[in-house]
């Protein structure tokens with residue numbers, strides 16, 4: 001199972017989440033965690049699972065994340081399982097802000113969903129709902145428990161992915 005976790009991060013929070021996600025994979029899973037600006041085209045070839053995460057910036061993924069997603073060819077993710085996550089401020093923080101911010105969050109949302117939509121548009125098979133992980137304040141740190149929650153989220157993907165592989169490659173019945 002060749003896995004790639006791509007992340008962007010300005011203050012280090014999304015990087016920490018990406019690394020927590022990486023901990024859900026065993027040595028046999030061949031998982032790499034790479035910052036979006038360092039991804040080489042060949043790293044996107046032959047993947048069984050691609051996870052992309054970004055900080056939410058103005059309701060969207062970071063520019064570098066959007067650029068990377070746009071650079072993937074049409075159907076470039078055919079046969080690849082995909083998942084998406086973001087980091088974002090807490091609902092309590094947004095509730096403290098002006099009404100216009102609350103309204104814009106309701107309308108435009110966060111980064112994970114557009115990332116997932118883009119991965120699916122490129123032919124990927126979405127294996128889990130897009131997920132958001134919370135930072136306290138604008139620059140973090142992460143809300144308590146989010147690293148553990150990220151690892152649990154990824155474990156669900158691993159369990160699901162292995163199930164997909166078992167169905168795809170059934171063990172021959174020699175009885």
Ligand SMILES: Cc1cc2nc3c(=O)[nH]c(=O)nc-3n(C[C@H](O)[C@H](O)[C@H](O)COP(=O)(O)O)c2cc1C
Nearest residue numbers: 009010011012013014055057058059087088089138
């Ligand atoms: C310019 C800017 C825009 C932001 N826009 C949003 C936003 O629209 N929604 C949100 O929930 N958080 C927003 N945030 C908070 C970021 O999501 C937060 O800084 C990020 O999760 C931290 O992750 P990082 O340390 O990996 O950069 C914004 C932060 C900055 C600096």
